[in-house]
Amino acid sequence: MRRVSRLTVAGAATASLALALSACGGTSTEASSQDQEGKSDKGLAIAYDVGGKGDQSFNDAAYAGLRKAEKEFGYETTDVEPTEGETDADKTQRLVSLAKQGYNPVIGVGYAYAAAVKEAAAKYPDVTFGIVDDSTIQAENVADLVFSEEQASYLAGVAAAKATRTDTVGFVGGVDIPLIHKFEAGFKQGVEDTNPKAKVLSQYLTQTAEEGGFSSPDKGKTAAESQIEKKADVVYQAAGLSGQGVIEAAAANKVWAIGVDSDQYEQQALAKYKDHILTSATKDVAKAVYNLAKSVEDGKPESGIVRGDLKTGEVGLADSNPRFKDDTELQQAIETAKEKIISGEIKVRTS
Numbered sequence: 001m002r003r004v005s006r007l008t009v010a011g012a013a014t015a016s017l018a019l020a021l022s023a024c025g026g027t028s029t030e031a032s033s034q035d036q037e038g039k040s041d042k043g044l045a046i047a048y049d050v051g052g053k054g055d056q057s058f059n060d061a062a063y064a065g066l067r068k069a070e071k072e073f074g075y076e077t078t079d080v081e082p083t084e085g086e087t088d089a090d091k092t093q094r095l096v097s098l099a100k101q102g103y104n105p106v107i108g109v110g111y112a113y114a115a116a117v118k119e120a121a122a123k124y125p126d127v128t129f130g131i132v133d134d135s136t137i138q139a140e141n142v143a144d145l146v147f148s149e150e151q152a153s154y155l156a157g158v159a160a161a162k163a164t165r166t167d168t169v170g171f172v173g174g175v176d177i178p179l180i181h182k183f184e185a186g187f188k189q190g191v192e193d194t195n196p197k198a199k200v201l202s203q204y205l206t207q208t209a210e211e212g213g214f215s216s217p218d219k220g221k222t223a224a225e226s227q228i229e230k231k232a233d234v235v236y237q238a239a240g241l242s243g244q245g246v247i248e249a250a251a252a253n254k255v256w257a258i259g260v261d262s263d264q265y266e267q268q269a270l271a272k273y274k275d276h277i278l279t280s281a282t283k284d285v286a287k288a289v290y291n292l293a294k295s296v297e298d299g300k301p302e303s304g305i306v307r308g309d310l311k312t313g314e315v316g317l318a319d320s321n322p323r324f325k326d327d328t329e330l331q332q333a334i335e336t337a338k339e340k341i342i343s344g345e346i347k348v349r350t351s
Contacts, residue, residue, distance in 0.1 A: 043075035044293040045103035047094050049110025049132075051215045051241035052081045056267040057260060058240055058285060062109045062132065065289025073297050078103065085210070091116035099124040105296050107132065107145075107289060111179060112209060117142060128301040130292045132285060133179055135305050143295075143302040145288040148309035149179075150186030150348045151341050152281040153236070155317045156258050157190020158337050159279055160198075160234040162330045163256055167198045170227035172220060172246050174239030175213035176204040178351065183238035183260070183281070185349040193346075194333065201227045205242055213242060220245030228253045234278065236260070244270065251276040261285065263318035279324050284314040311342050 046066050048059045063079060070077040080094055091108065095116050098106045107130035108117045114134045121129045121142045128141050135144040160169040171187050173180040188200050203223045206213035213219070220242035224235050228249060235250055236258040237243035243260060250257035251273040259280030264270055270277065288308060295302040308314025317334060319325040340346040 042077075042102040042104070043073055043297070044069045044077045044105060044107070044289070045079070045098040045101075046107045046109055046289065047080045047091070047098070047113065048082055049108075049112060049214070049240075050082060050209050053079065054269070055215075055241040055244075056264060056269050057243060057262050058132075059109055060267075061262045061283075061285035062107070062289050065286035065293070068286065068290045069293035069297075073293070088115040092119045095120035095129070096123060099127045099129075104128055105130055105143075105292050105301070107292065109285075110134075111177075128292070128296050128303070130289070130302075132288065138304075140303055141301070142304075143292050144305045145285075145292065146305060146307050147283040147285075147288075147315050148307065148348075149238075149281070149283055149315065150182040150350050151310045152283060152315035152317065153183045153186030153238075154190035154341065154346070154348045155334050155337055156236050156279065156281040157187040157192075158194045158334050159190075159317065159324070159330060160187070160236060160256075160258060161191045161194035162327075162333055163278055164195070164198055164234050166231045166233045167195065168201065168231040168233065169198060170201045170224065170232035170235035171203070172223045172227070172235060172237040172239055172243070173202070173204040173213075174206070174220075174237075174242050175209050175211075176207050180204070180238050182350045183236075185351050187236050187281075189349050190337065193337075201230055201232055203227065205239060214240030216242050217245035217248070221249045224249035224257075225253070228255055234258065236281070238281075247273045247277060259318070263320050265318060265320040274321070278321060280318040282316055282318050284308060287314055310338055 044066055046062050053059050066077050105128040109132050111134040113131050117129050117131045118137050121139050130143045130145050132145045135146045171184050191198050191200050205219045220239050224246040234256040237246035238260045247257040256278040259277055264280045265274050265277045292302050
């Protein structure tokens with residue numbers, strides 16, 4: 001149940017009148033009543049990272065979690081797009097506005113929301129906030145939704161090492177930051193442990209997100225084409241929307257791409273390239289978003305670091321491509337590596 005019980009029909013009509021008055025310059029008391037009504041009827045709100053909804057990856061996974069919560073709990077939800085060149089202050093205002101409207105929880109999708117979540121959470125201590133891919137905020141009303149991306153990336157490295165025929169594979173990272181270093185480190189280790197003869201070509205698209213590293217398919221395509229020219233026949237991308245360009249280049253050159261975050265083989269926008277998407281290193285952002293919403297709905301909000309890994313099943317490799325799923329030798333190698341990571345026999349690097 002929501003923390004504030006739903007109003008009766010008559011009460012709801014009164015609240016609607018207060019809302020109308022507030023929109024026309026009503027009193028602060030009326031505005032307060034509006035906020036209380038909002039708290040009874042409004043649930044999950046998410047604010048997207050760079051690339052926004054439609055990236056077929058990270059942000060879309062968060063949206064899937066929102067839709068599941070909306071359907072199951074029957075409440076009002078909302079999702080808000082980023083704006084070009086926005087500042088931390090802009091992000092803070094976005095989150096504060098959502099909390100003020102009565103949404104709970106409010107989730108910033110991406111590490112770039114760290115400063116904004118910290119400030120908004122301090123202003124609204126009775127609202128639960130979440131942030132995906134950041135573990136730096138320590139507050140009772142904040143859940144840090146993080147993942148062991150390096151573990152899934154290690155398995156992607158095993159897959160690439162088994163699939164390559166040229167002993168050359170590629171990694172394309174969106175932005176040169178510690179989060180994406182985890183993807184690269186795990187991937188390289190998985191390749192090296194599986195096929196010591198294989199070479200990994202690595203490239204980052206930009207130094208900062210503001211330069212378009214996560215939102216420029218053309219940059220991703222150019223980087224992948226460069227690696228393919230150097231004989232890479234499997235290219236793994238951790239680049240958000242830019243990764244679509246990597247997949248496009250792989251398909252055009254009839255080599256393998258490995259997707260990220262979501263099962264990109266199943267993404268409708270990438271359907272024409274699917275025969276060249278070997279697998280995807282997934283992290284279940286949708287589940288993390290939904291679980292936080294459910295915890296609030298149940299009256300026991302998550303807080304602190306909430307980590308998804310191979311053991312919890314929240315990172316892994318997608319097996320939608322039949323050629324990948326039906327390769328017995330490849331699947332056995334991946335399963336063996338997975339078991340060793342979970343048991344601790346394999347320690348996966350994060351940098």
